[in-house]
Amino acid sequence: xxxxxxxxxxxxxxxxxxxxxxxxxxxxxxxxxxxxxxxxxxxxxxxxxxxxxxxxxxxxxxxxxxxxxxxxxxxxxxxxxxxxxxxxxxxxxxxxxxxxxxxxxxxxxxxxxxxxxxxxxxxxxxxxxxxxxxxxxxxxxxxxxxxxxxxxxxxxxxxxxxxxxxxxxxxxxxxxxxxxxxxxxxxxxxxxxxxxxxxxxxxxxxxx
Numbered sequence: 542x543x544x545x546x547x548x549x550x551x552x553x554x555x556x557x558x559x560x561x562x563x564x565x566x567x568x569x570x571x572x573x574x575x576x577x578x579x580x581x582x583x584x585x586x587x588x589x590x591x592x593x594x595x596x597x598x599x600x601x602x603x604x605x606x607x608x609x610x611x612x613x614x615x616x617x618x619x620x621x622x623x624x625x626x627x628x629x630x631x632x633x634x635x636x637x638x639x640x641x642x643x644x645x646x647x648x649x650x651x652x653x654x655x656x657x658x659x660x661x662x663x664x665x666x667x668x669x670x671x672x673x674x675x676x677x678x679x680x681x682x683x684x685x686x687x688x689x690x691x692x693x694x695x696x697x698x699x700x701x702x703x704x705x706x707x708x709x710x711x712x713x714x715x716x717x718x719x720x721x722x723x724x725x726x727x728x729x730x731x732x733x734x735x736x737x738x739x740x741x742x743x744x745x746x747x748x749x
Contacts, residue, residue: 554595554596554597554598554599554602554604554605554617554633554634554635554636554637554638555569555598555602555603555604555635556568556569556572556636557636557665557741558675560720561719561720564716564719564720567716568705568716568720569603571705571706571707571713571716572703572705572739573703573704573739574704574706575703575704576607577701577702577703578604578607578663578701578703578741578743579604579607579608579610579611581699581701581743582607582608582611582631582633582661582743583611584699585659585661585699585743585745586613586630586631586659586661587631588608588611588612588613588631588633589611589612589613590612590613590614591613591614591630591631592613592614592616592628592629592630592631593608593613593614593615593616593629593630593631593632593633594616594618594624594628594629594631594632594633594653595608595615595616595617595618595633595635596618596632596633596634596635596638596639597618597634597635597637597638598615598617598618598633598635599617600615600617602617604633604635605617608633613631616628616629622649624653625653626652626653627652627653627654627655628653628655629653629654629655629658630654630655630658630659631654631658631659631660631661632650632653632654632658632659632660632661633660633661633662633663634660634661634662634663635663636663636664636665639660639662641690642662642690642691642694642696642744643690643694644694647660647694647746647748650748651748651749654748654749655749656749657747657749658747658748658749659745659746659747659748660745660746660747660748661743661744661745662691662696662743662744662745663741663742663743663744664680664684664741664742664744665678665680665681665739665740665741665742666680666681666685666700666701666740666741666742667680667681667682667740668681668740669737669738669739669740670705670728670737670738670739671705671737671738671739673724673727673728674717674721674724674725674728680742684742684744685698685700685742691744692744694746695746696744696745696746697744697745697746698742698743698744698745699742699743699745700740700741700742701740701741701742701743702738702740703738703739703740703741704736704737704738704739705736705737705739706735706736707735707736708735709735710732710733710734710735712735713729713732713735713736713737714726714729714730714732717729
C-alpha cells in the first residue's frame, strides 16, 4: 500500500500526467512511496496546524490525504480565484495549476494568503528515467535556470530525488508498456531494478 494509502480516484493535483483510469491506481501505488514530496511540503511550508489551499485538489485525493496526515487543515479547490481573501497560510500547486509565474498569477495567490503566506509549486525537474518517457519539456531545463521564470521571479527551489517503485521489474515493464507504448518498452528494457528515478522540484516563495 505504501505511504500513498488506499487508492481513490485522483485529482489533477495527484499525478504529473493524465493516464487511462485503469493505470492510475498502479501509478498511485508506485509514485514516491517514500513520501519525500509531502515531507518537503512540511519542511518548506510548514503545513502542520495551518490552513492550506491545494489548487486543483479534491477531498480524498492523494495529495490532500497526505497533507491531512501532516495535520494540515486542507481546502482542496479548483482555483485560487474562487477562494476568500487572506484565508490561508500556505497555497500548494502540483504540476498543472501554476505553470507560468507571472506577476498577475502570483498576485492571484497572494490575495488568498495571510501575511508571510507561503506558495509551494511542484513540477517535474527531469534528468531522470521518467523524463525519457515524456520527451523534451520546458520544466526539464528552462524553469530551473537562474534566468528561468521561477528563479527570476523570486522563487527558490528544492530538488527531490524520488522514484516510481514497482513490485518487480516485470511489473514495472508491463506498466510502462501499457502506459507509454514503444517508448515505455524501451525504457523498461533497460530496467535493472524495480524502480525508475524521478526528480521533482518544489519552487517556493513567501508572499505578503
